Structure formats: structure tokens, C-alpha cells
Amino acid sequence: GESVGLHLPTLSVQEGDNSIINCAYSNSASDYFIWYKQESGKGPQFIIDIRSNMDKRQGQRVTVLLNKTVKHLSLQIAATQPGDSAVYFCAETRDGTSYGKLTFGQGTILTVHP
Amino acid sequence: NAGVTQTPKFQVLKTGQSMTLQCAQDMNHEYMSWYRQDPGMGLRLIHYSVGAGITDQGEVPNGYNVSRSTTEDFPLRLLSAAPSQTSVYFCASRNPGLSSGANVLTFGAGSRLTVL
Numbered sequence: 470g471e472s473v474g475l476h477l478p479t480l481s482v483q484e485g486d487n488s489i490i491n492c493a494y495s496n497s498a499s500d501y502f503i504w505y506k507q508e509s510g511k512g513p514q515f516i517i518d519i520r521s522n523m524d525k526r527q528g529q530r531v532t533v534l535l536n537k538t539v540k541h542l543s544l545q546i547a548a549t550q551p552g553d554s555a556v557y558f559c560a561e562t563r564d565g566t567s568y569g570k571l572t573f574g575q576g577t578i579l580t581v582h583p
Numbered sequence: 584n585a586g587v588t589q590t591p592k593f594q595v596l597k598t599g600q601s602m603t604l605q606c607a608q609d610m611n612h613e614y615m616s617w618y619r620q621d622p623g624m625g626l627r628l629i630h631y632s633v634g635a636g637i638t639d640q641g642e643v644p645n646g647y648n649v650s651r652s653t654t655e656d657f658p659l660r661l662l663s664a665a666p667s668q669t670s671v672y673f674c675a676s677r678n679p680g681l682s683s684g685a686n687v688l689t690f691g692a693g694s695r696l697t698v699l
Contacts, residue, residue, distance in 0.1 A: 478623075503687060510692075510693075511693070512587075512675075512690030512691050512693050513626070513673070513688075513690050514690070515687045515689075518687060558625055558626070560625075570616065570631055570641065571626075571628070572625075573618075573625030573626045573627075574625050575623060575625045576624075
């Protein structure tokens with residue numbers, strides 16, 4: 470079946486650097502994408518989402534970029550902090566028919582060194 | 584506490600035993616779902632429900648049963664536990680709709696299950 474995947478399973482950065490986490494998706498019918506953050510021992514927490522009619526969306530210290538041509542999205546974290554250390558998942562769905570059914574990527578482990 | 588509550592947080596079973604993972608949400612969400620998370624893999628959908636009395640299978644439903652008698656509760660039953668069901672289980676909920684953020688699932692803290 471079609472799935473969402475990540476290029477890099479681990480990412481280590483220094484505190485204050487910018488982080489970029491990448492995600493490739495294969496389902497061309499996907500029209501809604503979400504980034505989740507999962508800290509150790511906790512459930513995934515929503516970070517930011519983007520619809521397929523947009524190519525960029527910004528939140529607080531985070532930006533999601535969507536390139537539908539190559540089926541790629543990325544999560545940029547500005548001025549990364551130790552508290553950003555976690556596993557980051559991208560997820561995709563077809564908004565109108567999803568019923569809460571998300572397809573998740575395998576995750577990227579972000580480690581921020583002080 | 585508002586949100587999705589899962590119990591138990593940890594459970595150890597022997598092969599062949601049965602048990603139920605409980606999930607309750609107090610946000611009046613219509614949609615609820617169960618995912619499992621295995622090392623090195625993303626979350627995979629087990630079962631989901633679009634409302635009381637309505638359930639359907641997800642990607643990996645074998646070995647699990649669900650029911651939805653109320654809006655608030657969505658228990659996941661393991662009928663005869665197998666070592667392959669050792670995993671962390673997450674329950675999630677959301678409301679229907681197409682507005683921005685409507686697809687954002689709210690997850691519980693997870694239930695870690697070990698089957699020996």
C-alpha cells in the first residue's frame with residue numbers, strides 16, 4: 470500500500486541551530502499533512518498541519534513546506550532547543566474520507582545538544 | 584482531565600490470555616481510533632469508529648476486537664494474546680469536519696503491552 474516515509478531516521482543538532490526534518494509521501498491523493506512530536510513515554514502531539522492547496526505554513530518557531538511536485542514535505546524548527554528533542558512523525562490523509570485514519574511515517578529522532 | 588485517557592499504562596500478559604485496553608475521551612469527539620507503535624515504525628491503525636455503534640477495520644486489525652457503545656468509550660480487546668502483539672497502543676480521537684485542524688487527532692499517553 471502507499472505510505473509515508475522519512476529520509477533520515479536520526480538528526481543531531483546544536484542548541485540554537487535550525488533543524489530540518491524531511492518526509493516523502495507516495496500517495497498522490499493525499500491532501501492533508503500533519504507533523505507530530507512524540508516525547509519519550511508520551512503520545513504524539515500536534516505541531517503543525519498543511520493542506521495541499523498551500524506550499525508553506527508557519528507556526529511558532531516551526532515552518533512546514535510542501536512540494537507536491539516531488540511529493541515531499543519538511544518541518545523546519547528555528548533556534549532548536551533541548552526541549553525539542555523528540556521523535557517527529559509526518560502523517561498524511563485524504564481529508565474528506567479519512568475518518569481519523571492517518572498514515573504515519575516511521576519517524577525521525579531529533580537530538581539537540583546543549 | 585480533558586483529553587484522551589488510556590488504562591492501563593503497562594500490562595504483561597502470557598500467550599493466550601485475553602484483556603481489554605480502555606480508552607475514554609471527554610471532548611465529545613465522534614471519531615475514535617486505535618493505533619499500535621512498534622520500534623522503528625510509525626503508528627499503524629488497528630480499528631476506528633466514526634460514532635457510537637459504528638466501527639471498522641484499519642491496517643492491522645487481526646487479533647483485536649472493538650466496540651463503541653457510547654461516544655466517550657472505545658475499548659480494544661485482545662482475545663488471545665500473542666507475542667507479536669507486544670507493542671505500545673495509542674488511542675486517539677477527533678471531530679469530523681474539513682476545517683483546518685479538524686483532522687488533528689488527540690492522542691492518549693499510550694498503553695505498553697508485553698506478551699510473554
